[in-house]
Amino acid sequence: MTFEELQQQRHYLLLECVSGSNAYNLQLPSSDRDLKGIFIMPQEELYGMTQTAQVANSTNDEVYFEIKRFLELLEKNNPNILELLNTTDCNRLYAHPLMSMIRTEDFLSRLCLETFAGYAKSQIKKARGLNKKINQSHTAVRKSIMEFCHVIRDSQSIPLQQWLTENNIRQEDCGLAAINHFRDVYALFHRGQFTQPVQFKGIFSGEKANDVQLSAVPKDVRPAAIMNCNKDGYTVYCKDFASYWEWVALRNQARYQHNKELGADYDSKHMMHTFRLLTMAEEIARYQEVRVFRQDREFLLRIRNGAFTYDQLLEMAAEKLDNMEALYAASDLPDHPDPEKTAALLTRIRATFYGQKK
Template identity: 25%
Template sequence: MKRIEVEQRSILIGLAGSHGYGLNRPDSDLDFRGVFIAPKRYYLGFDNIEQKDTGWDEPGIFPFIDGNKDTVIYELRKILQLLAGANPNVLELLWLNKYPVLTEVGQYLIKHRNLFLTKKVKHTYSGYAFAQIKKMETHRKWLLNPPQKKPLPADFGIEAEEPLSKDELNTFLEYLYILIRGRIEFLEEAEQLYKLLTADIDFKGVLKQYTLPTETLEYTENLTHGRKDFIRLLQKSQSYQIALREWKAYLSWQENRNPVRAEMEKQSGYDLKHGMHCIRLLRSGLEILQQGEVIVDRRIAGDVDDLKAILQGKYSYEQVMQMAEDLVAQMDAVYETSTLPHKPDLEQINQLCIELVEMQGWS
């Protein structure tokens, strides 16, 4: 869809990111997030759209997003799915302080925002925080012990043959995932395991991200009827491709680092921004479980100075990690007593979607 079509059907656009958190500096980018309702052909025809995240240099009606690369406007059905899944990045959109665009339909959506608060926030907010920790750990490793050379197949015992390519690995792992899923799909006693592997976690992603453990190779060989030498090559190729991916990420990190941020990282020994977002996410998740409310603006939450102190390097890596560990323990305890429902009422959310579309109309 053209930018102007999306803007004409936008029901809300909010100022998110550092400005929403109250952590912005004079040079901070403007991050706009919004919601629009697609026209009739996208609901009743074959056309499909989930979000608009490019093309802001096209002619439009909202000059504040002209040329802004940090703008994403989600189609209603897409954002309702993300909200129902307690996605931290979109939940906060309904609790912002500033909306440059807010229609009557958008206000109706905000009025029903509590529909999306469930105990799932414990898992999503801690999961997003853990992703920040992983980035911190990776960058810290690069800072303290940077890789010295590009990995070679021979480093992983691949001498007389070519390593499997990324596409070849992914094709085989897709096949392995289907076989594993098929083995348990219709076994009543494996119902919970099937749900875990197909809905609760991205098991296919796990297969592709990590090297197959040695103790699983014989099972993989038998399940796929693969040759032993091929399965061993598969494992070695996985290790090689993961190392190669990390090497490329390291080079990109070196090339694209903000000089000021790089100097702060060097002095503190970890990525301060990832550390701050880790703590912010965990505190936000804890607040939702305790209070049934999303507090986006950290000035209102009362910890904005503390978060800025992390950004300024006033906390060591060990202190930030201890803070994260303590917050996770608090979330575990509060989870048991929280009055939030365990899961969202999808029927109510579906009805809300219908009402919003009818309010917006097709023209």
């Protein structure tokens, strides 16, 4: 079963809903229309060698889960799956009568503390990293390892490039020797120090080198300089550089521009959904309901529109999280859904569906 095949054989659909911002009542004129749904694979595929867990279109804004995969995720109290099951009627495009067998109350459990609130925690952590990226900048060209090397002059250090320039020396004419018990510190020698020809490899193998290199150096010669290479600092910088430009390449440009215009140093849409998840987690503990259609639209859109500072949002989120464990401890939710009931439910749904097709 592929996405295209499912669209041509829609009798295998069990549920189809508008999802995302439209389902949450958080849509704007520019919002996309996303779809999610559930299907049941053809019986012959069920008995065959290959089975399909889910299908999606090329842009991944239309996603459909096979009934087994759906129930597996539902049993884990996956937020996206619980939201799909509880999409309001106005956003349900189609529901097979068999969907009446799947009841939210049979699946809600204390797992939601981790799946909803825990996911929100991870999003806050991610937001901190995103905050860092928004407020940092890297040149298009990565720094070389040479920029992390310094030599000792008198009682201070100067950049290696400065020392080479001042002494009219090329790095290719130099050789390094390790110094015992001094990590990443080297004795630096230059060919001009020797009366006999010496073969030095140079400090670096080339412009794209990621490390220094050692050379064979004659004994009993005083080094021209002592050099340190901050390899740890270079490693951290390279990771940050790569992470930053990956973020630039993958970021949603419209959202980035929106945040830039707001003057917000965080992804405001990202933080809006973090608070949506936290509030939904509270509601599950208090009312044992998954409220997809948000009545707190005004507050959530204020977050999206940059009405709060980044620090204010973190403080409000921390307060919600502090109260969350007490809410779940006081609720009468089970620790987790009953896996035997889930298995029996899947069997009933398949037996009924395939029986109707005979």
